Amino acid sequence: MPPAPDPLRADGFAGVRLHVVTGKGGTGKTTVAAALAVALANEGLRVLLAEVEGRQGISQTFDVPPLPTTEVRVAGGAQGGEVVGLAVDAKTALLEYLQLFYKLGRAGGVLERFGAIDFATTIAPGVRDLLLIGRVYEASRRRHDAKHHRGSPPEELAYDAIVLDAPPTGRIPRFLSVGAEVAGLARMGPIHSQAGSITELLHSDATRVHVVTLLEEMPVQETVDAVAELRELGMPVGAVVINQAQAREDLDALGAFGGLDAPLNSDPTAAAKLSADLEAVGLDLPRATVEGLLDEVHRHTERVALEVEQLTVLEQLGQPLVTVPFLIDGIDLDAVTEIAALLAEQGMVP
Numbered sequence: 001m002p003p004a005p006d007p008l009r010a011d012g013f014a015g016v017r018l019h020v021v022t023g024k025g026g027t028g029k030t031t032v033a034a035a036l037a038v039a040l041a042n043e044g045l046r047v048l049l050a051e052v053e054g055r056q057g058i059s060q061t062f063d064v065p066p067l068p069t070t071e072v073r074v075a076g077g078a079q080g081g082e083v084v085g086l087a088v089d090a091k092t093a094l095l096e097y098l099q100l101f102y103k104l105g106r107a108g109g110v111l112e113r114f115g116a117i118d119f120a121t122t123i124a125p126g127v128r129d130l131l132l133i134g135r136v137y138e139a140s141r142r143r144h145d146a147k148h149h150r151g152s153p154p155e156e157l158a159y160d161a162i163v164l165d166a167p168p169t170g171r172i173p174r175f176l177s178v179g180a181e182v183a184g185l186a187r188m189g190p191i192h193s194q195a196g197s198i199t200e201l202l203h204s205d206a207t208r209v210h211v212v213t214l215l216e217e218m219p220v221q222e223t224v225d226a227v228a229e230l231r232e233l234g235m236p237v238g239a240v241v242i243n244q245a246q247a248r249e250d251l252d253a254l255g256a257f258g259g260l261d262a263p264l265n266s267d268p269t270a271a272a273k274l275s276a277d278l279e280a281v282g283l284d285l286p287r288a289t290v291e292g293l294l295d296e297v298h299r300h301t302e303r304v305a306l307e308v309e310q311l312t313v314l315e316q317l318g319q320p321l322v323t324v325p326f327l328i329d330g331i332d333l334d335a336v337t338e339i340a341a342l343l344a345e346q347g348m349v350p
Contacts, residue, residue: 010239010320010347016208018140018201019163019238022172023212024222028243030057031331032212032324033165034083035339039349041077042340045160048139049074050086052132053167058085063333071139075333084159088135090128129178130195136164137198140206169211169226176202176209177233208238213314215245215307220314227317239320239348242311246304246326270294322346 013019019036023029030051037049048071051058059066062074067087074085142158167175178195201207209230213223223240230237271290278285285293314321324342327335343349 007318008315008321010322012347012350013208013238014350016206016238017159017161018136018207019161020166020172020176020202020207020209021163021212021241022166022169022209022226023241023243024170024214024219025168027212027214027219028324028331029168029212030055030061030165031336031339032210032241032243032343033163034058034061035324035336035343036210036348037083037161037163038075038077038336038340039344040161040163041075041081041083042079042344043349044077044079044081046081046157047077047083048086048136048159048162049083049165050088050136050139050162051165052088052136053165054087054089056087057165058087061331061333061336084157086135086139088132090131129175130198133164133175133178133198133202134194136162137194137201140201166209169222172209172226173229173233173235176230176235203234203236205236208236210238210241211319212241212243214243215310215314217306217310220310224313224317227319237319239322240314240317241322241324241343242314243324244326245323246307320347322348 019033019040021029021033021036023032033051034049034057037047040047049058051067056066058074062083062085064074064085067074067085069087069089071084071086073082075083077083139159140162166172177199211223211226213219227237227240271287271294274294275285275287275290278290311321322343323346324339327338329335
């Protein structure tokens with residue numbers, strides 16, 4: 001009989017085209033979003049990786065020039081896949097919207113010169129968020145047909161999947177529910193129609209909201225709160241991605257052991273015992289060095305114990321858990337590729 005499926009393992013999210021990645025600031029959500037885009041591209045998919053916060057995190061992650069407000073290729077993938085980057089700008093999105101629905105043409109440029117565009121994108125935060133996510137929605141609507149071919153400009157091509165590097169957890173519920181809010185205010189017309197369509201997409205099986213966290217008290221609490229709010233809004237929650245975790249074997253071993261009742265360096269005989277063990281293998285180290293080693297072991301033990309505790313909290317959410325280990329050499333393109341492989345191994349891609 002095959003083993004029972006693990007309810008805390010990602011199932012590949014078959015049929016999902018829009019992956020929204022959020023997380024508390026500093027948890028590495030942009031890195032995880034980039035790695036997820038690469039993992040999908042390595043499956044031979046054409047992936048749009050979009051950001052909406054104006055931080056140019058995508059260009060820094062892929063070590064490419066700052067992204068324009070148009071779609072540009074930033075990385076290739078296996079089997080002909082590719083990652084296209086997009087920095088969504090509210091002003092540009094509004095001008096495109098006015099042209100699409102009202103055919104303003106040059107009049108849009110006149111409005112911008114008179115400051116009307118800045119006014120419209122700042123006076124109502126809900127409208128600004130709707131424009132940002134509306135740009136991503138527009139890309140999701142494109143379909144593969146005879147007009148779309150590899151020689152076309154990026155903005156004319158359809159995407160197999162979209163990864164959105166979204167605002168942090170503290171803002172994500174309002175950001176994702178802005179369509180419903182605006183649809184309620186605008187009772188008719190293209191704004192009402194688009195807001196309703198965006199809301200429908202975000203609540204559909206074609207979308208998942210993934211939350212990136214660290215095994216620390218504040219990020220975990222924000223993750224728990226965000227998942228609860230998203231569920232209340234009816235948003236489809238995906239995986240919880242645990243970033244910068246200690247080695248999984250350390251977590252499992254200490255969890256099974258139950259931690260240490262007392263710090264190693266609180267035992268007055270610990271240094272002597274460790275010195276004797278080191279001498280037995282031919283290492284004669286000064287007392288200060290031995291005590292320093294004990295301090296390092298103690299700090300590592302405390303850290304792993306904290307992670308075991310916070311991991312238990314996350315397991316209670318019942319969402320798939322994906323672990324990305326702490327990478328000593330930092331984050332560069334090679335690291336993103338390595339994380340992409342780890343995400344794929346743990347079921348983040350079909």
